[in-house]
Amino acid sequence: MTDQERFTRPTTIQDMQERMKAFSTTEGWQKGLDYKPDPTDVFIVTPPKCGTTWMQQIVHGLRTRGSMDFDEITRVVPWINMAHDTGIDIYAPQVAHPRAFKTHSTMDEVPKGGKYIVVLREPKDALLSHYYFFEGFFFEKGSIDIETFAKEHHLPGRAVFKHITALWEYRNDKNVLPLCFENMKADLPRTVERVAEFIGIPLDDELKEIVVRQSDIKFMQAHEDQFEDHIIREKRSAAMRLPVDGQLSKVRDGQVGSAKLSVPENIKQELDEIWKNEITPKIGLNSYEDLRKELMH
Template structure:
C-alpha cells in the first residue's frame, strides 16, 4: 500500500474501509481457512464487539486456573485470521488445553472439526461498541459520527462481512453438540450460569474455587484494571503501518461499560429505524425471529 508521510488517520467511513482492507492479507486469510483443528480445539467465534474478548478471558481462566502471564490476550488465544500476519504460529504450544482460537468467521467458512462458542449481542449495542472501538484508531477521533458509521458500514449492503450474514450463518447451527451459542445480555445477567456452561462445553472440571476465580477474572472491574492485556496493542503494533495508520496508544479499547442497552442514549431515530428495517429484512424473515428479544428468549430457553 502506498502510504504518504506523515501517515494520517481516515476522516470518513469510506477511507476507513479502504485502510481496514489491508489488515488481513490474502495469504493470512488463506492459511486461516486451511487450518486443520483438533477435535478438542475451541473456536471463540462471535461477531466483533459481541463478547469475544470476554469469552477469551473466561476460556483462558478456566483452562489455566487464572494465568495472567501474557502481554496481550492475542498471544495466548490467537486470532486465527490475523495470526500469520502477526507472525504467530497457530500450531505452536498454548499455555494449557484445550487450545483456543479467536475467529470472526461465519459457519460457512470456519474450519470444521473443533468446538465453537458464539455469543450474540443486540445489534444496536454492537454498533455503539464498534463506534467507540474504531474512534481514534481507524479514523481520527471526532471526525466520524455514529450515524456515519451506521449507514456507511454497519448497514451498508455492499460490505460483505457484517452482523446480519454472521448471525444468519451461525443461528441454524445453535443446536449442534459442537456449538455453544450464548446471549451476551444473558451472560451479563447471570455470569455464573454462563461460566458453568462454558466449562462443561470445553471439558474443564469446575470446582468452587475455579468458579470464584473465573467470576473475578472475567469481571469488568478486573479486566479494566488489566486493560493493557486486552486492548489489541499487539495488533496495532503489527498492522497499523501496513494500514497507513500512525502509531497510537488510543483506540482499540475493548473493556468499557460491561452493560447492555447503551444504544438508548446515543442512536438517532433514523439509525434506530434503519436497524429495525434491517432486522426485519435480514433476520425476521430468514430466521423467524421478529426482534432481538425473541432471539434472546430462544437462547435462554435452550439453556
Template sequence: MHRRLLDYGITVLGLLASGVWGLMGPLHSLLMRLRWKRFRMYQFKTRPDDVFIVTYPKSGTTWMQMIAWQLKSGGSLDFRHIEDVVPFIDRCGPAELPRLEALESPRFFKSHLSYEDVPPGARYIYVVRNLKDVAVSYYYHHLLMEDFRGGLDVFVKMLVNRRTNGGSWARHVLSWLEHRNAPNVLFLSYEEMQADLPGTIRRVAQFSGIALDEERLPLLVEQCSVAFMKKLEARFDPRLSRRGNFVRKGETGEGLRELDATLQAALAAEEQQVLDRARVLDSSGALERLLRGEAPTNGAATEAEPQKQQKMG
C-alpha cells in the same frame, strides 16, 4: 478448491497485485482471502477439542476470551496479552503454525468468521449481541482504533451498507443461527453472559470439557468482570497503548440510549432479517427474544447443556 489450483491462483494474483498499481486494492483483498482459504483448508489442522470463540465484532469476544483462559488456567493472570493465550486465528498464517501447535489442549481461538469460513472439525462458542448495542460499541471502537472522524449517524450508515470490516451483521448471525443446536456449537447471547456470569462460566466449562472447581468460581467471576478487566486494560487492547479505553462499559441498552429513532430505524431492516428467521426456527418466541437482547430468566438454556455435552461425547 484443489490445493494446486489454489497455490497457482495465489502466485498469479501476488504478481499482479505487486505489478499493477491501479488494481492493487481489489487484488490484494482477493489475495488475502485466498491465502486464508489455503491456510484454513490445507495448513492449519484443528483438533477435536479445539474451541473457537466466534462473534461479529464488538459482541463480547474479548470477554469470552478471558472466560476461556480463566477456565483453562484455573484463574491465572500470567499472560502478556490475551491473544498470546487465545490467538486471533483470522490473522494467523503459516509463520504462526509452530506457536499454535505448541498450545496445550484444549486450545482456544478467537474468530470473527462466518460458519462457512471458520476452520472445521472443532467446537464453537458463538456469542450474539443486540444489533443496536453492537452499533454503538463498534462506533466507539472505530473512534479509538481507526481514527474515525464521523458521527454516529455516519457510522450507522457504514454499518448498514456493509462498509465496516465486519460486513453484514445479519449474514454473520444467520450463518451461525442455522447451526445453533449442533452438538459442537454453544450459542450464547451477550445479554445472557451479563445476566448470569457464573452460569455462563459453568456452561463454557462443560462445553469445553474443562472440570470446574466450584471453590474457584468466585475468583473466576471476579476476574472476568468488566471492572477487573479494565484494570488490565493493556492486556486486551490490540495496540498495547493507552490512547483510550479498549474495555469500555460492557453494558446492555446503550443502543436505545444513544441511537435516535432515525438511526434505530436504519438498523431495523438488518435486524429484521435475523428475527424473521428466528421465528421460523423457533415458534415459541424464545429465540427471537434472545436475539432482541432479552436474557432468559428461567435457566432453561443452562439446563439443556448437559444433554448437548453427552451428545458430543
C-alpha cells in the same frame, strides 16, 4: 522522522475504508480458514464487539486456573484469521489445553471439526461498541459521526446479522454453544458453568470463583492493557498508513442497552427493518429479544 511518524488518521469514511483494505492480507486470512482443528479445539465465534475478548478471558481462565501471565489475550488465544499477518503460529503449542482461538468468521466459514462458542449481541449495542472501538485509531476522534459510520461502514457489512443466520442451523449441534452477551451479563456464574462443561474443564468452587472474578468488567478494566490490540497495532499500522499511537481498547463499559440513548433513531429503525426483512424470514423470530429468549436455556 519516520514515515509512520508522519502518518495521520483518516477523517473521512472513504479514506478509512481505503486504508483498511490493508488490515490483513488475503493469504494470511485464508491460512486461518484453512486450519485443521483437533476435535477439542475451541473457537470463539463472534461478530466484532460482541463479547469476544470477554469470552477469551473466560476460556483462558478456565483452562489455566486464572493465569494472567500474558502481555495480550490474543497472544494466548490467537485470532486465527490474523495470526499469519501478525507473526503468530497457530500450530504452535498453546499454554494450556484445550487449544483456543477467536474468529469473526461466521459458522458457515470457520474451520470445521472443533468446538464453537458463538456469542451474539443486540445489534444496536454492537454498532455503538464498534463505533467507539474504531474512533481514535481507525479514524480521527470526532471526525466521523456515528450515523455516517453506521450507514457507510457498519450496516453494509451486516456482520451481526450474518452471524445470527449462520448460527441458526447449527444452534442444536452438540459441538456448538450459542450464547447472548446480555444473558452472559445477567448471569455470569451460570455462563462460566456452561462454558466449563462445554469445553471439558472440571469446575470446582475455587476455579469458578477465580474465573467469575477475573471475567468481571471491573477486573478487566483494571487490567485493560492486557486486553488491548497491541499486536494488531504494532504489526498492521504501517500497512494501513496509521500512526502507531492511540488505543485499540477492547474493554469499554460492558453495558447493555446503551444504544437507546446514543444511536440515532433513523439508524435504530434501519436496524429493525433489516431484522424484519432479512432475519425473520430465515429464522422465524421477530426480534433480537426473541432470539435471546430462545438461546437462554
